Amino acid sequence: MAQFTRVSRSVGLITLQNPPVNALSAVARQGIVDAVKRALSDPKVKSVVICGQNGIFCGGADIKEFGTNITGPPLVPMIHAIEASNKPVVAAIEGSAFGGGLELALGCHYRVAHSKAKLGLTEVTLGLLPAAGGTQRLPRLIGVPAALNLITTGRHVTAAEALQLGIVDQVTDHNAVDEAVKFALSVAGKSLDARRISTYPCPCPSDVDALFEEVMQKVRQSARGAIAPIACVQAVRAAATLPYSQGMEREQELMATLFTSGQARALQYCFFAQRAVGRWSMPSGARWDTSKPRSIHKAAVIGLGTMGRGIAVALAQTGLSVVAVETQEKQFMEAKKMVSGMMERGAKRHGTAPPLDKITYSQNIQAVADVDLVIEAVFEDMALKEKVFQQLSTICKQGTFLCTNTSALDVDHLASQTRNPELVVGMHFFAPAHVMKLLEVVYGPRSSPQAVATAMQLGKKMGKVSVAVGNCRGFVGNRMLKPYLEQALFLLEEGATPELVDGALEEFGFALGVFKMSDLSGLDVGWKVRKGDGLVEPGLASGPSARIRQGRRYSPLGDLLCEQGRFGQKTGQGWYRYDKPGSRVPRYDPWLHSFLEEYRTQHGIVARRIDQQEVLERCLYALINEGFRILEDGIAAGPEDIDIIYVFGYSWPRHRGGPMFYASMVGLAKVLERLEHYHQAHPDVPYMQPCNLLRRLVASGSPPVHKWKEAIKKLRSQL
């Protein structure tokens, strides 16, 4: 797990060998300890280089070991031994040096990085802090403000930035190991007194208290309830105010609290879930590893509204040739300008050239005749989409994949409009499409495994986290959103306010509560869908039947707001009031509160006191219950798929691990009991009726979330 060789006569080369990322597992740590001992005791070795095999230095501690009984030599003394060595040790950093990997490099006396390498103390993203001396060495090396920035965000820095910050001593475009060996030869025999970072004083601004107070305030605001960033600040504060050994003690103390926390479990679950969703499977048995994607060189986007523009930019940024089609003159001219602007701003941020020449624009759909894949992004209207798919089926060359960016409509029905339904899949992007990381790839019963594999691969190329899901109304994300939104409206009817409901959800960790989010997306979007579903009845009718539609409880509150022209931010009024149309800061709206009171009086509802716990239980458990139904129906292959969709697409707080993980943390029996309670209280709300799968999981002893897939398979086979 760590190979020792002698190179250039006097350099001991230690190569970490733990594929795929050279994580510091117990065996790897033992390997390093043994190799270092060997290097230090070999009189022919005058200096040492540590590198990783296969072009990656080290991905840090082995996350799979967390939560198990950790054996093997601990990291901290191992790194101390390297730092204390009287022979110079040089880290040769290629690929990545993350977490414990960078901490290992900081224990070395010198660091040489390849120009393409990335470095970072990423522990905070896993609910931890850099506990192998990272919080104590980095501020001593680069100063408190820069270290705080890196440690509290887990941000990756390029080799160039690392050089500028002083994290590395040299950056090379050549082979980093060869360069590190040359470097090691040049420093052999030199004094190491000034190279042991733990002995450095911590460079600190004069008013430490004010600095940390300010940083803590900022971190608390952006952490949305996550505890690790706060512990990171506390640990760096120890570096700034205590001698190194006491700082190390504080680092360990803080790590001990984080290490066993539910948040760390949730964040580490998300890390693995994000990778697991790439290993997709379909109920037909088709899988990621047996389905070969086709290469896409040229793609088209049909419809250059908000979504189409974002998709065109995202495609062009991957280097594909893109044909962007918009048939309406006014929209066409506006879209061309907007798309160029979006690409220019993106390029400026990344310091690259905008890929303007990658896109050709046309007002004629015939322009897509020779593309390999089309993404239709016209208005969300089935009749219009049907027409587009019929046209595409005749215009496009043989074998072109036809994708729809619908957010809820029936992908299989669209496939039925074409000659080759096996080439049709949904690619559901989230707005803004060139920014949001999530992509739902929706397969219908006739979609071929190759079409799914191609869409998944294209998503990956676009930098998206792609999740393959089955075809149903709203797919996974929007289907689960419906009961969540519905509960929020029922709570308003019963006595809550938008401020109370949003406050509870934001305290839980959502970036925006449900009403602020609705104002942002536009209330008219859902209104149009409800009209299409025959749910909207104009006017403020009274009597018990006014709040029943299609045999179930219905709240017309959203419809009533839309009738008043209150569409949210864009009209300056929605669930909140805004200073002017397009403003983003929601303000308390006395009109809305009187309107709610009037509404309750009209319907004979006596407002009652609703607390935050009821808000969370009703909104979140209704959403989770639908998640179980989705698993039961086979629309999502496993809980990880749902959780990743919610974390990346719906701002579910990552430190809570996604809705299904959260349910497992709360306890399935508790979720079931609360759903039963609310269903009894509201028998006319079918979403509150506990799903069979949830009942059966509870009956089978509430297996942990990573065993649900297996349990569901078993339950299915028993039917």
Ligand SMILES: CC(C)(COP(=O)(O)OP(=O)(O)OC[C@H]1O[C@@H](n2cnc3c(N)ncnc32)[C@H](O)[C@@H]1OP(=O)(O)O)[C@@H](O)C(=O)NCCC(=O)NCCSC(=O)C[C@@H](O)CCCCCCCCCCCCC(=O)O
């Ligand atoms: C490295 C990457 C950038 C590579 O990306 P790439 O896209 O190439 O590949 P993948 O991401 O797909 O990964 C491939 C494969 O490898 C798995 N993997 C990746 N990293 C790790 C890892 N660190 N450990 C294990 N496995 C890993 C990944 O899951 C994939 O496999 P899969 O089967 O899932 O497909 C990228 O992978 C990446 O970013 N990795 C994570 C980097 C990272 O964040 N590292 C930090 C790790 S945490 C750490 O280092 C902590 C340190 O500070 C050490 C602290 C010492 C702690 C000691 C314990 C103290 C206990 C104290 C408490 C005591 C309590 C008490 O008192 O009782």
